Amino acid sequence: MLQDPNIDSSLTKNQSLVLESLNDARGPLSAYSILDKLRNKGFKAPLQVYRALDKLTEFGFVHRLESLNSFIACKHASCDDSAATAFVICDSCEVVQEMSDISISNFMAVLANKASVKPIKSNIELHGICNDCEKK
Amino acid sequence: MLQDPNIDSSLTKNQSLVLESLNDARGPLSAYSILDKLRNKGFKAPLQVYRALDKLTEFGFVHRLESLNSFIACKHASCDDSAATAFVICDSCEVVQEMSDISISNFMAVLANKASVKPIKSNIELHGICNDCEKK
DNA sequence: ATGAATAATGTAATAATATAACATTTACTT
DNA sequence: AAGTAAATGTTATATTATTACATTATTCAT
Incomplete structure:
Protein backbone atom coordinates (compact mmCIF):
# COMPACT_ATOMS: atom_id res chain seq x y z
CA MET A 1 0.00 0.00 0.00
CA CYS A 74 -7.51 8.99 10.55
CA LYS A 75 -9.26 7.33 7.64
CA HIS A 76 -9.92 10.59 5.85
CA ALA A 77 -7.57 12.22 3.39
CA SER A 78 -7.09 15.11 5.73
CA CYS A 79 -9.01 15.76 8.88
CA ASP A 80 -8.80 19.48 9.34
CA ASP A 81 -9.46 20.97 12.74
CA SER A 82 -12.77 22.51 11.73
CA ALA A 83 -14.42 19.16 11.09
CA ALA A 84 -15.85 17.33 14.08
CA THR A 85 -15.51 13.58 14.00
CA ALA A 86 -17.55 10.95 15.76
CA PHE A 87 -16.40 7.44 16.54
CA VAL A 88 -18.71 4.48 16.70
CA ILE A 89 -17.15 1.59 18.54
CA CYS A 90 -18.39 -1.98 18.65
CA ASP A 91 -17.79 -3.22 22.18
CA SER A 92 -17.83 -6.79 20.93
CA CYS A 93 -15.47 -6.88 17.93
CA GLU A 94 -13.81 -3.53 18.69
CA VAL A 95 -14.21 -2.26 15.16
CA VAL A 96 -14.23 1.53 15.07
CA GLN A 97 -16.12 3.54 12.49
CA GLU A 98 -15.01 7.11 11.97
CA MET A 99 -17.91 9.34 10.99
CA SER A 100 -17.25 12.82 9.80
CA ASP A 101 -20.03 14.56 7.96
CA ILE A 102 -21.25 18.11 8.13
CA SER A 103 -24.18 17.22 10.39
CA ILE A 104 -21.76 16.31 13.15
CA SER A 105 -19.93 19.60 12.90
CA ASN A 106 -23.25 21.42 12.84
CA PHE A 107 -24.45 19.58 15.89
CA MET A 108 -21.36 20.48 17.85
CA ALA A 109 -21.61 24.10 16.73
CA VAL A 110 -25.15 24.25 18.05
CA LEU A 111 -24.04 22.67 21.31
CA ALA A 112 -21.22 25.19 21.70
CA ASN A 113 -23.63 27.99 21.02
CA LYS A 114 -26.15 26.73 23.56
CA ALA A 115 -23.41 26.55 26.17
CA SER A 116 -21.93 29.91 25.21
CA VAL A 117 -18.55 28.35 24.67
CA LYS A 118 -16.00 28.97 21.96
CA PRO A 119 -15.19 25.44 20.77
CA ILE A 120 -11.65 24.07 20.70
CA LYS A 121 -11.94 20.32 20.38
CA SER A 122 -14.78 17.86 20.44
CA ASN A 123 -14.89 14.24 21.36
CA ILE A 124 -17.82 12.07 20.38
CA GLU A 125 -17.78 8.35 21.02
CA LEU A 126 -20.66 5.96 20.75
CA HIS A 127 -20.30 2.45 22.11
CA GLY A 128 -22.60 -0.30 20.95
CA ILE A 129 -22.88 -3.62 19.18
CA CYS A 130 -22.44 -3.66 15.44
CA ASN A 131 -24.75 -5.43 13.05
CA ASP A 132 -22.40 -8.34 12.43
CA CYS A 133 -21.89 -9.06 16.12
CA GLU A 134 -25.58 -8.67 16.82
CA LYS A 135 -26.40 -11.47 14.37
CA LYS A 136 -24.07 -13.97 15.99
CA MET B 1 -28.02 20.66 52.50
CA CYS B 74 -25.17 14.28 37.68
CA LYS B 75 -26.99 17.57 37.95
CA HIS B 76 -30.29 16.13 36.79
CA ALA B 77 -32.90 14.61 39.06
CA SER B 78 -32.37 11.26 37.46
CA CYS B 79 -30.30 10.55 34.43
CA ASP B 80 -31.82 7.42 32.99
CA ASP B 81 -29.82 5.34 30.58
CA SER B 82 -31.93 6.26 27.59
CA ALA B 83 -30.95 9.93 27.72
CA ALA B 84 -27.69 10.93 26.12
CA THR B 85 -25.75 13.63 27.88
CA ALA B 86 -23.17 16.03 26.50
CA PHE B 87 -20.53 17.80 28.54
CA VAL B 88 -19.18 21.19 27.66
CA ILE B 89 -15.90 21.85 29.40
CA CYS B 90 -14.12 25.18 29.70
CA ASP B 91 -10.42 24.46 29.35
CA SER B 92 -9.61 27.68 31.17
CA CYS B 93 -11.77 27.67 34.32
CA GLU B 94 -12.65 23.97 34.12
CA VAL B 95 -16.35 24.58 34.64
CA VAL B 96 -18.40 21.73 33.19
CA GLN B 97 -21.89 22.17 31.79
CA GLU B 98 -24.02 19.08 31.55
CA MET B 99 -26.41 19.28 28.62
CA SER B 100 -29.15 16.73 28.27
CA ASP B 101 -31.98 17.54 25.95
CA ILE B 102 -33.85 15.42 23.47
CA SER B 103 -31.90 16.76 20.50
CA ILE B 104 -28.75 15.13 21.86
CA SER B 105 -30.45 11.77 22.24
CA ASN B 106 -31.89 12.13 18.77
CA PHE B 107 -28.53 12.98 17.30
CA MET B 108 -26.90 9.93 18.83
CA ALA B 109 -29.77 7.74 17.65
CA VAL B 110 -29.23 8.97 14.11
CA LEU B 111 -25.52 8.33 14.42
CA ALA B 112 -26.10 4.80 15.69
CA ASN B 113 -28.49 4.19 12.83
CA LYS B 114 -26.02 5.45 10.23
CA ALA B 115 -23.34 3.18 11.65
CA SER B 116 -25.71 0.22 11.94
CA VAL B 117 -24.89 -0.15 15.59
CA LYS B 118 -27.13 -0.91 18.53
CA PRO B 119 -26.18 1.82 21.01
CA ILE B 120 -25.04 1.05 24.55
CA LYS B 121 -23.38 4.17 25.86
CA SER B 122 -22.46 7.51 24.42
CA ASN B 123 -19.80 9.97 25.37
CA ILE B 124 -19.91 13.53 24.11
CA GLU B 125 -17.42 16.09 25.34
CA LEU B 126 -16.80 19.53 23.93
CA HIS B 127 -13.77 21.48 25.08
CA GLY B 128 -13.65 25.22 24.63
CA ILE B 129 -13.45 28.57 26.35
CA CYS B 130 -16.52 29.82 28.15
CA ASN B 131 -17.93 33.28 27.77
CA ASP B 132 -16.60 34.54 31.10
CA CYS B 133 -13.05 33.38 30.42
CA GLU B 134 -13.18 34.74 26.88
CA LYS B 135 -13.86 38.24 28.20
CA LYS B 136 -10.89 38.29 30.54
C1' DA C 1 -34.72 -17.65 62.94
C1' DT C 2 -31.22 -20.17 59.95
C1' DG C 3 -28.39 -21.15 56.39
C1' DA C 4 -27.24 -20.30 51.49
C1' DA C 5 -26.46 -17.04 48.18
C1' DT C 6 -25.34 -12.42 46.79
C1' DA C 7 -23.39 -8.00 47.34
C1' DA C 8 -20.23 -4.97 49.51
C1' DT C 9 -15.90 -4.08 51.81
C1' DG C 10 -10.81 -4.24 53.24
C1' DT C 11 -6.23 -4.56 51.84
C1' DA C 12 -1.97 -5.42 49.38
C1' DA C 13 0.13 -5.77 45.26
C1' DT C 14 0.64 -4.66 40.63
C1' DA C 15 -0.72 -3.22 35.93
C1' DA C 16 -1.53 0.35 32.59
C1' DT C 17 -1.26 5.02 31.11
C1' DA C 18 1.18 9.42 30.95
C1' DT C 19 4.54 13.16 32.01
C1' DA C 20 8.73 15.74 34.05
C1' DA C 21 13.38 16.75 33.63
C1' DC C 22 17.52 17.09 31.44
C1' DA C 23 21.14 15.92 28.04
C1' DT C 24 22.02 15.37 23.14
C1' DT C 25 21.31 15.48 18.28
C1' DT C 26 19.26 16.99 14.05
C1' DA C 27 17.24 20.32 10.93
C1' DC C 28 16.40 24.93 9.55
C1' DT C 29 17.56 29.86 8.87
C1' DT C 30 20.34 33.60 8.05
C1' DA D 1 29.37 28.37 9.62
C1' DA D 2 26.82 30.04 13.65
C1' DG D 3 22.66 30.43 15.92
C1' DT D 4 18.06 28.90 16.74
C1' DA D 5 14.26 25.82 16.94
C1' DA D 6 12.63 21.22 16.74
C1' DA D 7 13.14 16.51 17.56
C1' DT D 8 15.20 12.73 20.03
C1' DG D 9 17.23 9.69 23.83
C1' DT D 10 16.93 8.26 28.42
C1' DT D 11 15.88 7.88 33.28
C1' DA D 12 12.85 8.48 36.67
C1' DT D 13 8.45 9.24 38.39
C1' DA D 14 3.50 10.56 38.48
C1' DT D 15 -1.19 9.28 37.64
C1' DT D 16 -4.93 6.20 36.78
C1' DA D 17 -6.97 1.64 37.19
C1' DT D 18 -7.36 -3.38 38.12
C1' DT D 19 -6.29 -8.24 40.00
C1' DA D 20 -6.52 -11.23 43.63
C1' DC D 21 -7.99 -12.85 47.73
C1' DA D 22 -9.81 -12.57 52.47
C1' DT D 23 -13.65 -10.83 55.21
C1' DT D 24 -18.07 -8.82 56.46
C1' DA D 25 -22.79 -7.46 55.61
C1' DT D 26 -27.24 -8.05 53.40
C1' DT D 27 -30.88 -10.49 51.22
C1' DC D 28 -33.97 -14.02 50.74
C1' DA D 29 -35.91 -18.57 50.58
C1' DT D 30 -36.90 -22.20 53.58
Whole structure:
Protein backbone atom coordinates (compact mmCIF):
# COMPACT_ATOMS: atom_id res chain seq x y z
CA MET A 1 0.00 0.00 0.00
CA LEU A 2 1.60 3.19 -1.21
CA GLN A 3 1.56 6.25 0.99
CA ASP A 4 1.24 9.80 -0.24
CA PRO A 5 4.88 10.96 -0.31
CA ASN A 6 3.82 14.52 0.42
CA ILE A 7 2.30 13.41 3.67
CA ASP A 8 5.07 11.11 4.78
CA SER A 9 7.85 13.47 3.83
CA SER A 10 6.58 16.06 6.28
CA LEU A 11 6.94 13.60 9.10
CA THR A 12 9.98 12.75 11.13
CA LYS A 13 11.23 9.20 11.39
CA ASN A 14 9.52 8.49 14.71
CA GLN A 15 6.30 10.06 13.56
CA SER A 16 6.31 7.97 10.38
CA LEU A 17 6.94 4.78 12.30
CA VAL A 18 4.11 5.44 14.72
CA LEU A 19 1.73 6.36 11.92
CA GLU A 20 2.65 3.20 10.01
CA SER A 21 1.91 1.10 13.07
CA LEU A 22 -1.53 2.65 13.32
CA ASN A 23 -2.18 2.29 9.60
CA ASP A 24 -1.25 -1.37 9.72
CA ALA A 25 -3.44 -2.06 12.72
CA ARG A 26 -6.97 -3.31 12.27
CA GLY A 27 -8.22 -1.23 15.18
CA PRO A 28 -7.12 1.29 17.77
CA LEU A 29 -3.83 0.79 19.59
CA SER A 30 -2.65 1.92 23.00
CA ALA A 31 0.56 3.92 23.20
CA TYR A 32 2.28 1.01 24.90
CA SER A 33 1.25 -1.51 22.29
CA ILE A 34 2.66 0.84 19.65
CA LEU A 35 5.85 0.96 21.69
CA ASP A 36 6.02 -2.82 21.70
CA LYS A 37 5.52 -2.98 17.93
CA LEU A 38 8.35 -0.50 17.44
CA ARG A 39 10.95 -1.93 19.81
CA ASN A 40 12.56 -3.74 16.90
CA LYS A 41 12.85 -0.38 15.17
CA GLY A 42 14.80 1.06 18.05
CA PHE A 43 12.03 2.46 20.22
CA LYS A 44 12.81 2.15 23.90
CA ALA A 45 10.63 4.55 25.88
CA PRO A 46 6.96 5.55 25.98
CA LEU A 47 7.84 9.18 25.44
CA GLN A 48 9.01 8.42 21.94
CA VAL A 49 5.52 7.20 21.17
CA TYR A 50 3.65 9.90 23.03
CA ARG A 51 5.63 12.67 21.40
CA ALA A 52 4.97 11.29 17.94
CA LEU A 53 1.29 10.81 18.76
CA ASP A 54 1.04 14.42 19.95
CA LYS A 55 2.31 15.70 16.64
CA LEU A 56 0.30 13.28 14.55
CA THR A 57 -2.84 14.27 16.42
CA GLU A 58 -2.00 17.92 15.95
CA PHE A 59 -1.58 17.31 12.19
CA GLY A 60 -4.91 15.49 12.07
CA PHE A 61 -3.43 12.15 10.99
CA VAL A 62 -4.33 10.41 14.22
CA HIS A 63 -7.27 10.56 16.59
CA ARG A 64 -7.34 9.71 20.24
CA LEU A 65 -10.20 7.57 21.50
CA GLU A 66 -10.65 8.93 24.99
CA SER A 67 -12.85 6.17 26.27
CA LEU A 68 -10.32 3.53 25.23
CA ASN A 69 -7.07 5.36 26.04
CA SER A 70 -6.00 4.47 22.56
CA PHE A 71 -5.24 5.89 19.16
CA ILE A 72 -6.38 5.33 15.61
CA ALA A 73 -5.18 6.55 12.22
CA CYS A 74 -7.51 8.99 10.55
CA LYS A 75 -9.26 7.33 7.64
CA HIS A 76 -9.92 10.59 5.85
CA ALA A 77 -7.57 12.22 3.39
CA SER A 78 -7.09 15.11 5.73
CA CYS A 79 -9.01 15.76 8.88
CA ASP A 80 -8.80 19.48 9.34
CA ASP A 81 -9.46 20.97 12.74
CA SER A 82 -12.77 22.51 11.73
CA ALA A 83 -14.42 19.16 11.09
CA ALA A 84 -15.85 17.33 14.08
CA THR A 85 -15.51 13.58 14.00
CA ALA A 86 -17.55 10.95 15.76
CA PHE A 87 -16.40 7.44 16.54
CA VAL A 88 -18.71 4.48 16.70
CA ILE A 89 -17.15 1.59 18.54
CA CYS A 90 -18.39 -1.98 18.65
CA ASP A 91 -17.79 -3.22 22.18
CA SER A 92 -17.83 -6.79 20.93
CA CYS A 93 -15.47 -6.88 17.93
CA GLU A 94 -13.81 -3.53 18.69
CA VAL A 95 -14.21 -2.26 15.16
CA VAL A 96 -14.23 1.53 15.07
CA GLN A 97 -16.12 3.54 12.49
CA GLU A 98 -15.01 7.11 11.97
CA MET A 99 -17.91 9.34 10.99
CA SER A 100 -17.25 12.82 9.80
CA ASP A 101 -20.03 14.56 7.96
CA ILE A 102 -21.25 18.11 8.13
CA SER A 103 -24.18 17.22 10.39
CA ILE A 104 -21.76 16.31 13.15
CA SER A 105 -19.93 19.60 12.90
CA ASN A 106 -23.25 21.42 12.84
CA PHE A 107 -24.45 19.58 15.89
CA MET A 108 -21.36 20.48 17.85
CA ALA A 109 -21.61 24.10 16.73
CA VAL A 110 -25.15 24.25 18.05
CA LEU A 111 -24.04 22.67 21.31
CA ALA A 112 -21.22 25.19 21.70
CA ASN A 113 -23.63 27.99 21.02
CA LYS A 114 -26.15 26.73 23.56
CA ALA A 115 -23.41 26.55 26.17
CA SER A 116 -21.93 29.91 25.21
CA VAL A 117 -18.55 28.35 24.67
CA LYS A 118 -16.00 28.97 21.96
CA PRO A 119 -15.19 25.44 20.77
CA ILE A 120 -11.65 24.07 20.70
CA LYS A 121 -11.94 20.32 20.38
CA SER A 122 -14.78 17.86 20.44
CA ASN A 123 -14.89 14.24 21.36
CA ILE A 124 -17.82 12.07 20.38
CA GLU A 125 -17.78 8.35 21.02
CA LEU A 126 -20.66 5.96 20.75
CA HIS A 127 -20.30 2.45 22.11
CA GLY A 128 -22.60 -0.30 20.95
CA ILE A 129 -22.88 -3.62 19.18
CA CYS A 130 -22.44 -3.66 15.44
CA ASN A 131 -24.75 -5.43 13.05
CA ASP A 132 -22.40 -8.34 12.43
CA CYS A 133 -21.89 -9.06 16.12
CA GLU A 134 -25.58 -8.67 16.82
CA LYS A 135 -26.40 -11.47 14.37
CA LYS A 136 -24.07 -13.97 15.99
CA MET B 1 -28.02 20.66 52.50
CA LEU B 2 -30.64 17.95 52.74
CA GLN B 3 -30.48 14.98 50.42
CA ASP B 4 -33.46 13.10 49.09
CA PRO B 5 -33.72 10.21 51.58
CA ASN B 6 -35.05 7.91 48.90
CA ILE B 7 -31.91 8.37 46.91
CA ASP B 8 -29.42 8.19 49.72
CA SER B 9 -31.08 5.27 51.42
CA SER B 10 -30.50 3.10 48.36
CA LEU B 11 -26.78 3.75 48.57
CA THR B 12 -24.20 2.06 50.72
CA LYS B 13 -21.97 4.02 53.05
CA ASN B 14 -19.05 4.20 50.65
CA GLN B 15 -21.27 5.11 47.75
CA SER B 16 -22.88 7.92 49.76
CA LEU B 17 -19.52 9.31 50.81
CA VAL B 18 -18.20 9.35 47.26
CA LEU B 19 -21.38 10.94 45.95
CA GLU B 20 -21.22 13.60 48.67
CA SER B 21 -17.65 14.43 47.70
CA LEU B 22 -18.72 14.94 44.12
CA ASN B 23 -21.77 16.97 45.09
CA ASP B 24 -19.63 19.25 47.25
CA ALA B 25 -17.04 19.76 44.53
CA ARG B 26 -17.25 22.73 42.20
CA GLY B 27 -16.04 20.67 39.27
CA PRO B 28 -15.00 17.18 38.26
CA LEU B 29 -12.75 15.14 40.55
CA SER B 30 -10.29 12.37 39.84
CA ALA B 31 -10.71 9.10 41.70
CA TYR B 32 -7.54 9.77 43.65
CA SER B 33 -8.60 13.24 44.72
CA ILE B 34 -11.85 11.72 45.97
CA LEU B 35 -9.75 9.20 47.85
CA ASP B 36 -7.76 11.99 49.47
CA LYS B 37 -10.93 13.81 50.51
CA LEU B 38 -12.24 10.65 52.13
CA ARG B 39 -9.16 9.48 53.99
CA ASN B 40 -10.46 11.15 57.13
CA LYS B 41 -13.62 9.09 56.73
CA GLY B 42 -11.65 5.86 56.73
CA PHE B 43 -10.93 5.42 53.04
CA LYS B 44 -7.56 3.80 52.45
CA ALA B 45 -7.41 2.37 48.95
CA PRO B 46 -8.35 3.48 45.43
CA LEU B 47 -10.56 0.47 44.97
CA GLN B 48 -12.97 1.78 47.57
CA VAL B 49 -13.47 4.82 45.37
CA TYR B 50 -13.55 3.01 42.05
CA ARG B 51 -16.07 0.48 43.26
CA ALA B 52 -18.38 3.19 44.52
CA LEU B 53 -17.95 5.15 41.29
CA ASP B 54 -18.85 2.08 39.26
CA LYS B 55 -22.12 1.71 41.06
CA LEU B 56 -22.93 5.41 41.09
CA THR B 57 -22.28 5.56 37.37
CA GLU B 58 -24.45 2.51 36.84
CA PHE B 59 -27.25 4.19 38.82
CA GLY B 60 -26.87 7.37 36.78
CA PHE B 61 -25.86 9.55 39.73
CA VAL B 62 -22.36 10.13 38.42
CA HIS B 63 -20.83 10.64 35.01
CA ARG B 64 -17.34 9.93 33.91
CA LEU B 65 -15.55 12.55 31.84
CA GLU B 66 -13.38 10.41 29.62
CA SER B 67 -11.15 13.18 28.36
CA LEU B 68 -10.32 14.27 31.90
CA ASN B 69 -10.16 10.88 33.60
CA SER B 70 -12.47 12.33 36.18
CA PHE B 71 -15.96 12.14 37.55
CA ILE B 72 -18.82 14.54 38.15
CA ALA B 73 -22.15 14.28 39.96
CA CYS B 74 -25.17 14.28 37.68
CA LYS B 75 -26.99 17.57 37.95
CA HIS B 76 -30.29 16.13 36.79
CA ALA B 77 -32.90 14.61 39.06
CA SER B 78 -32.37 11.26 37.46
CA CYS B 79 -30.30 10.55 34.43
CA ASP B 80 -31.82 7.42 32.99
CA ASP B 81 -29.82 5.34 30.58
CA SER B 82 -31.93 6.26 27.59
CA ALA B 83 -30.95 9.93 27.72
CA ALA B 84 -27.69 10.93 26.12
CA THR B 85 -25.75 13.63 27.88
CA ALA B 86 -23.17 16.03 26.50
CA PHE B 87 -20.53 17.80 28.54
CA VAL B 88 -19.18 21.19 27.66
CA ILE B 89 -15.90 21.85 29.40
CA CYS B 90 -14.12 25.18 29.70
CA ASP B 91 -10.42 24.46 29.35
CA SER B 92 -9.61 27.68 31.17
CA CYS B 93 -11.77 27.67 34.32
CA GLU B 94 -12.65 23.97 34.12
CA VAL B 95 -16.35 24.58 34.64
CA VAL B 96 -18.40 21.73 33.19
CA GLN B 97 -21.89 22.17 31.79
CA GLU B 98 -24.02 19.08 31.55
CA MET B 99 -26.41 19.28 28.62
CA SER B 100 -29.15 16.73 28.27
CA ASP B 101 -31.98 17.54 25.95
CA ILE B 102 -33.85 15.42 23.47
CA SER B 103 -31.90 16.76 20.50
CA ILE B 104 -28.75 15.13 21.86
CA SER B 105 -30.45 11.77 22.24
CA ASN B 106 -31.89 12.13 18.77
CA PHE B 107 -28.53 12.98 17.30
CA MET B 108 -26.90 9.93 18.83
CA ALA B 109 -29.77 7.74 17.65
CA VAL B 110 -29.23 8.97 14.11
CA LEU B 111 -25.52 8.33 14.42
CA ALA B 112 -26.10 4.80 15.69
CA ASN B 113 -28.49 4.19 12.83
CA LYS B 114 -26.02 5.45 10.23
CA ALA B 115 -23.34 3.18 11.65
CA SER B 116 -25.71 0.22 11.94
CA VAL B 117 -24.89 -0.15 15.59
CA LYS B 118 -27.13 -0.91 18.53
CA PRO B 119 -26.18 1.82 21.01
CA ILE B 120 -25.04 1.05 24.55
CA LYS B 121 -23.38 4.17 25.86
CA SER B 122 -22.46 7.51 24.42
CA ASN B 123 -19.80 9.97 25.37
CA ILE B 124 -19.91 13.53 24.11
CA GLU B 125 -17.42 16.09 25.34
CA LEU B 126 -16.80 19.53 23.93
CA HIS B 127 -13.77 21.48 25.08
CA GLY B 128 -13.65 25.22 24.63
CA ILE B 129 -13.45 28.57 26.35
CA CYS B 130 -16.52 29.82 28.15
CA ASN B 131 -17.93 33.28 27.77
CA ASP B 132 -16.60 34.54 31.10
CA CYS B 133 -13.05 33.38 30.42
CA GLU B 134 -13.18 34.74 26.88
CA LYS B 135 -13.86 38.24 28.20
CA LYS B 136 -10.89 38.29 30.54
C1' DA C 1 -34.72 -17.65 62.94
C1' DT C 2 -31.22 -20.17 59.95
C1' DG C 3 -28.39 -21.15 56.39
C1' DA C 4 -27.24 -20.30 51.49
C1' DA C 5 -26.46 -17.04 48.18
C1' DT C 6 -25.34 -12.42 46.79
C1' DA C 7 -23.39 -8.00 47.34
C1' DA C 8 -20.23 -4.97 49.51
C1' DT C 9 -15.90 -4.08 51.81
C1' DG C 10 -10.81 -4.24 53.24
C1' DT C 11 -6.23 -4.56 51.84
C1' DA C 12 -1.97 -5.42 49.38
C1' DA C 13 0.13 -5.77 45.26
C1' DT C 14 0.64 -4.66 40.63
C1' DA C 15 -0.72 -3.22 35.93
C1' DA C 16 -1.53 0.35 32.59
C1' DT C 17 -1.26 5.02 31.11
C1' DA C 18 1.18 9.42 30.95
C1' DT C 19 4.54 13.16 32.01
C1' DA C 20 8.73 15.74 34.05
C1' DA C 21 13.38 16.75 33.63
C1' DC C 22 17.52 17.09 31.44
C1' DA C 23 21.14 15.92 28.04
C1' DT C 24 22.02 15.37 23.14
C1' DT C 25 21.31 15.48 18.28
C1' DT C 26 19.26 16.99 14.05
C1' DA C 27 17.24 20.32 10.93
C1' DC C 28 16.40 24.93 9.55
C1' DT C 29 17.56 29.86 8.87
C1' DT C 30 20.34 33.60 8.05
C1' DA D 1 29.37 28.37 9.62
C1' DA D 2 26.82 30.04 13.65
C1' DG D 3 22.66 30.43 15.92
C1' DT D 4 18.06 28.90 16.74
C1' DA D 5 14.26 25.82 16.94
C1' DA D 6 12.63 21.22 16.74
C1' DA D 7 13.14 16.51 17.56
C1' DT D 8 15.20 12.73 20.03
C1' DG D 9 17.23 9.69 23.83
C1' DT D 10 16.93 8.26 28.42
C1' DT D 11 15.88 7.88 33.28
C1' DA D 12 12.85 8.48 36.67
C1' DT D 13 8.45 9.24 38.39
C1' DA D 14 3.50 10.56 38.48
C1' DT D 15 -1.19 9.28 37.64
C1' DT D 16 -4.93 6.20 36.78
C1' DA D 17 -6.97 1.64 37.19
C1' DT D 18 -7.36 -3.38 38.12
C1' DT D 19 -6.29 -8.24 40.00
C1' DA D 20 -6.52 -11.23 43.63
C1' DC D 21 -7.99 -12.85 47.73
C1' DA D 22 -9.81 -12.57 52.47
C1' DT D 23 -13.65 -10.83 55.21
C1' DT D 24 -18.07 -8.82 56.46
C1' DA D 25 -22.79 -7.46 55.61
C1' DT D 26 -27.24 -8.05 53.40
C1' DT D 27 -30.88 -10.49 51.22
C1' DC D 28 -33.97 -14.02 50.74
C1' DA D 29 -35.91 -18.57 50.58
C1' DT D 30 -36.90 -22.20 53.58
